[in-house]
Amino acid sequence: MAAVVVAVVLLREVLLPFVAGMLLAYLLDPLATRLERLGMNRLVATLTIVGLFVVGVTTLIILTAPVVVGELAYFIDNFPLYIKTVRGFATDPDRPWLSKLVGEGLAYAEQSVGELTAMATAGFKDFLRSVWTGGRALISAFSLLVVTPIVACYLIYDWKKMVAVIDNWIPPAQRDTVRALAREIDDTIGGFLIGQGTLCLILAVFYAAALSVLGLKHGILIGIAAGLISFVPYLGSLSGLVTSTCVAIAQFWPHWAIIWIVPAIFFVGQTLSDYLLSPYFVGRRVNLNPVWIMFALFAFGYLFGFVGLLIAVPLASAIGVLTRFALQRYYESFFYTATPRATTTDAVRLTHCDKKMD
Template structure:
């Protein structure tokens, strides 16, 4: 089969796959979540198998322990988080009004004239008030739009219930049959290119394992650190803000920045003019960033996962826009696959006559 025909076949297969994902995206969430859970737990199942347990027993034991931990965590945190979410939404208008008042006072201060120039000129109730109110209104509208997009994209009530019910079942069957499925897919590979495809698959697996498993643990540690730290200093909604900042840290820099802005805004509304307490809140996030950059990121994620932060952020936003929450779940593996294939294509180009200018390719495909 010629190279052109092979490329046409694989491009057609990719187009069909994308079409299926787009058409079926309203029902994909529990299946994608189950697949992600099975993938994350497969190394543990393999280890239990090496200790003498059968695959079926290992899968049942792992999912049982996971379900127990999940249920205990939900039972412990859901009432408190639900209460904080309700109180946060209730106090949001008052906090916005308080921040607007602080901005107005600061803009009229002789020492902070630059703030008046940045926000607009005028006295209280003039264009400065309009500028701050417009800024806050735009931010609130953006946050509401993001929340609505997430909910409509996959976390509506019916889908959420199906997520809780169907995901463990899908994860169990996939985890139990994981090795057999991999072996079956391997048997379908074109024999001429099987070694190259296996090498590329190993690179994709290394990138996913390094990022997904490491980043998930990193998010959990950061969330606990921020939640405990903000709660201990007495910040209102500290548990909610801290856990949210940690979980959103799956998107590099975004979680920390959003958590920092929300925490500082709440701290200003709550503690002003106590700069010591505001400084402590800022210091918690600075410490968290230092812990993430110098300890957690190198140890848990590593430096060679092959996913550039800019490419990862773009993939998360692009797939999240196209497919909602399901797209965000698929963004990391798809970004890893595209990254590995792109690097492979560049290596093949550097070996080809298109680059070297010779009469033919200089060697076989290399992984």
């Protein structure tokens, strides 16, 4: 375990395509196994599944990229106008408390738009220079797009062999226990990834559709981003709520009736997620507390960057299963179930009572 942790820390900058390939192989291996049971060769099934996945992701990017890029360009072009509108609202003489609260900050933001643009331009130039000189970013993008599918193909094809080798490492007397724990960890991780992924897609469609019907500018972009970020519980809804409310104030003020609809949309979405969608898609198979998931994502993301975000939920699930197993063994142990012995004070009291009775 110590060697694995040291290796992850030292090699975290080059592990992204391999961790992504392992995650992709883990998700697609059940489908390959099912096709193999239907009579298809394992290699053919692996190439077919990975090929269809790559084509599907590429098609999705091609279809959504123009919309996302257009929304981003539109938002950047209108950002100074939003700042002026919200600043005018904050500096209204009828609301002196609001002016003191946010007026100065908005004035500073308006003045620094040009500085931020200049900084962004300089940073983009530095990024291009680093790409051509060091080639680090280019290599990272290339490895993520090319190496990840290759790693996934090899892992899917050899998945059964790898599982058999790892199973052979375990002492025969402990194999049943380890296999049971591995099955529980697998159910927990698979249930969370599939369930939470489905939940994120549903929320993204709901937020984007509701904000677009309301007529909010950048509604599609904000809704999709809020839904996808909902992979971290409550983070997506909170970030989408703050961003969309600010845009709504800049766009619809002083029509408060329309502005209040925006928070209502996110309240309805989070309520449906907590009480209807999450219990159905996630809660039936996953025994992970949302607070534990958020802590794991933030902690591993801080330690290992984007690689940490990929391995946070699987590691948190494994730790949770092992912790529950350890507690179960502890409750069944003699150390926990043994009857307490009488202390010296209790023995003296019993002797004193016996003398009184005599």
